[in-house]
Amino acid sequence: MHVDVFRGRCFARHMSQAAVAYAAPEDVESVPVNNTLYGRRKRRGSNGLAVRQGSALSDLDRRVEALKNTVLVEESMMDVPPYTEQQLLSIYEDLLAVPKPEEEQAPTPAPTPHADASEVSVNVEELDRIALEKVSGRLLFETDFPSTSEVVAPSSIVDRLLSQLQYFMDNTERSTFPIKKYVRPSDWPSLVRTAVRDGDIQAGERALFLADQFGVAIPEEAMNEVLNFYARAGDVHKVESLMHQLIKGDPTESQRHIHIKAHLASTPPQTMPEAALSLLHAYESRALPAPMRTYTRCITALLSLPSAAARAHAWDLFAHMRYAAHPQPDALLYALMIRACPPDEPQRALDLWAEMTLDARLEPTRGAYNAAIRALARSGEEAYVREAFRLAREMMDGWRDARGVPRFEPDERTFCALLEGAKRLGDLARVRWILAEMVKEREGREGVVIGEEVMMHVFHAYAAYRPPFKRTDTRIVEGEREGEPSGAEERGEEEAAQQHEPGPVVASEGKTLSHVPPQSHGETVREAAFLFSRITEPRDGAPRNPFAAVALTTRLLNSYLSVHFAHAPLADARALWRTLFAAHGVQKSARTYVEALECCAGGRQRKREKGEAAAFAREIWREWRGVEARWRQGEEGTGVHPRMVERMHAAMIRVITSAGALDDALLHLAAFVHLYPPHALREPPPPSPLRSTRTALDAPRPLVRLAGVTEVGDDGVPPLLTFADVELLHHRLVAAGDREGIAYVKWVCKAYEGALRERRERVMRAGRGGEAA
Template sequence: MTFELMMASGIQPAEDQANDVLEWYARRGDVSGLEEFLQEFVRGSLTDRQRHLHIKAHEKSVPPGAVPESALSLLHTYESTGRPPPMTAYSRLIAALFRIPSSVAHAQAWDLFSHMRYVAHPHPDSLLYSQMIQACALPTPSEPERALDLFTEMTIDRRIPPTAGAYTAAILACARSGSKVYVNEAFRLAKEMLNAHRDARGRSAFSPDSHTFGALLEGAKRIGDLGRVRWILAEMVEMTRRNPESRDVVVDERIMTHVFHAYAAYKPPFRRSMAPLASQNKVDADTSEPVESFVADDREPSPPPPVEVPQEPSFAHLPPQSRPEVIGEARALFARISRPSPPPTGSPSGAPLLPALPDVHVTPRLLRAYLSIFYAHAPLETAHGMFRTTFADHGLTKDVVAIVEALERCAAARRGVDRARVGSFADDAWNEWTTFEKEKEKTPIRGESSARSIQRAYAARIRVLALTGRLDEALACLRTFSARYPPHAVLEPSRPRAERRNGMRDMRVSLAAGGRPLVRLTTVLDVQDDDVPAFLTFADVEVLHHRLVAAGDLRGLAYVKWACKAYEGALRKRREAALRA
């Protein structure tokens, strides 16, 4: 109404005033209202800011997780008229594409980045460089080489001063690779970030925040470097204690998840076999009987006594040296989540006390990480008890990943006592899995409960049944899987091909006479297929195959061979069809 009165009075609205209204429409995703306002109250060609808001409105008009096709088409329309949008519009669409959990969308984001540099803006700014380096850290898969190339291009070739976001993104990309070489490169970048940009007083231009520490924890946990993880956690706790008002460094659920994963991946140097019992040493020294008499003794050797674990670990500079010490430290850390830290009874004066961690909220992801420590370091019986009680004690329901990880722990049971007791643990986990499958029959399984989780669950179940000699049940489980997720389903795409591709890979923009295609960084072979249904390979049923050979079950062997070959052939035909398309 105000703009109508201004126009009726012959007053041309100022650009800032018009942009404020356009920003309001863009935030709401009201494309029709924005375009109507442009047509009525904006005279002449649109400015860079107005073109950006026009594209932003189209991007906001689609629901989260959907491809902003109209925004992409509008962007290319502006390019074809010789008025490319500003770099902020490209950054916004690239970020929107990377937020979509789709390999096609991620490939289109990289293509749009290369296309922008060829058509509109050859020199990205620091924000867009940081955004693309961050994209190199996506877990499927991480690309540390590309991240370091972009970081070098930004800082060395273009001489753009690095930002804290660019450093953190490069550190995360190197850390998520899981390679010790690149993890060490991540720590080198962190050291450069703090020491290479100091002023005359020696103060660093950058200070690490929770994202920087979290990126370093990603790398340290993947190589099982518990010493670095404990040092990083101590630094974060100390920074929080010195400056409690600041929220730059917060020990939250994400940080503690990394810490628990590091405890699970850590390999303590001490083994019980390295320290013989004192009583046995005395017998060996005093006896005059030949050694052969002890070897020939048929009696079962008495199990070693349990290792005493202190109620309150000291958290000394030296990492835990045995599996019980690892579990003791993990229990002590978990006990401090959202709880005060009372002094331990009988603790010596000056003993370090653990602070409370009030910013850590118990979530299924945190509990899964905590359970992984017991799966890696505790006996199977202890791990089974934790699986039954941990989620219930905190009023949470087990998710799909927690059940699959429990089944895989059972499948990795060692010979001896663990193998004898694995049946009850595996049956409990499988009963919860079957309950989940029945509840999800009417809804598509996606996200964390994807086809790969189904595949991992059945493969672990078949392996457990084969290891425990229940071959008939293992074959029945394989038949159930083949009936519920048949091989011919691998040949049938879950969505139409045009919908799966979202039409993005077919977009064209006229760069010269003849209409050249969109400049791309990815080929068709680089784009993964996100819709492959659940299947089993020979590696998943290899143990069952070996046990059937030993038992001489020819019918069971024939069925295992048919199932493996059927899934293998379906995968090959699906790949060939994708290449032809």
């Protein structure tokens, strides 16, 4: 009972205080501090019922009024925004600010320790000069250095300082001469940097040896300047000699990087850097792994080689690094490996991208985005190409600051990657849209350049395009109904509508491209010719030509020729093939002959232009024989490899077979077998010890491999022919009943097949560490 009374009094007191809190400002003073006690005292001295009713009603009115006023105040406060737009923008500018990518940030030279506040804004070269002038003044005015008549006058401040130091070395006791008083430890890097900057590397070496003779601890920065100079030149002997004489103890990470870099620079071109890789693994065996940038440089060197074994070893080194040295790669190395993914393995690129962004939570750079977009677009599969375009949208729209400025602007590599995917799908409409966007970006800001690679992809897209209208598929229907337009009239109306299509795709002077892609083979050729004319028009005085930076190279002309091979009559393509390269002073490449001869051997021209194809093929073959002869003699710079030789001979056999000359086709096949006999395939090249799969501890090769012996391509296989290359000849011989010819073709195919099988077995035995039979 007493507990309930106490709770009731507390509840009344809290309600009274709440009423005071919600009361209006003018009514606050009239409300008693304790309404409950005040009401009880009043009721004790007067008529209880009347006073109680009046007091309760007045108290309730005040509370209701206070609540109404509170609601009105809150509603009025909701109408007033707490921050202005400018205030909100200033707040979110800091929250959404994105730093510049590392690849775009220019390195800021750090001031030397002896520089005061006024020298901080001066560059490193000026700081070094000031430091050396101070050292020279201290040595000249505080010591008894002889005059220039006694010592030959030096030609630079570095020579003067070295002459002074050498004089004190020869005429003063080392223990008594206070070298640190005149040349501080922070002055030695300035001395060496100035010598290296002036190209006097011998003076830099003298400075290092003088510091060592004076007993001064040589700063690592100064030593690395000289080592890096010799490393860039590939002078391994000099680098190792200086490291042996000057380094006390184990080399640091930077010095190990310089040591391996010297071996990489000394490796001949197109050669496996075995010495650098062996040194890399030797440091690992001493528990001194090289820094991650060293692995990145080695992997880059391997990927730059045109060899399947080198590319496979790059992937093995990447896996080995994560096992033996650095488990977590950085964004630069991720971008390098994503870019190295082969076109037939886009899922590997996606896995690396997810591992970098989701698992490692590394912020992608523009280079990483470009690498991922290119790796997915090169696959040619529609699903992966769509994913490439999605990544491009994410790159441009997903990293914006408060003002909407994107962090990653698309560059030429971004557009080239997107063009790569669109052309492989034959999506000419999207290719034209990308080209138009590049023209707009070029006009809007600097940095987007339409170069030779861009136009190469554009012409490849025109070559892969399949127009919807084919004149050979149309037929004239007799007895058409009156009032219905004929097929020719409908085509005329369509062409008229296309001519009046508003809006250009590529801005030009007096000429435009319609938004509708070309509808026939002729329109495709004319549109490609118009773009090529814009590239080759005179550059002097051309107002705002978006194609002024396109260089006329061999692969650009080859891509333009491919448009005519795919869409133009063979006679027109032959005339252009004769004059195009000579008119622009560009040399033909091996691919020029291969694509031209394959055009004669197949395609839509072979049924209706057999005579023209045979004549064109003979013309191509006369020029090709000289190129192939130089390649067989080992001449460099021909650009020929065994697979191109196979394609040329297979195409020529098809052309001869299509002309009906089966005996000539058999003679050509016999000539090929004589030049490249099957038994030449049996002996593989000696394997590199780095590619051995024999298990051994502390072996100078990767412990983890991503590619097996049978998964690595063999680039040294001589030219050969398979049944698919001579299938047409075999069918014609069967139709003609030529048993001897059929037997010979069968023997050739089986001989090459057996030689390849034996070569593969020897490669596997050599990879396991055994001896080839």
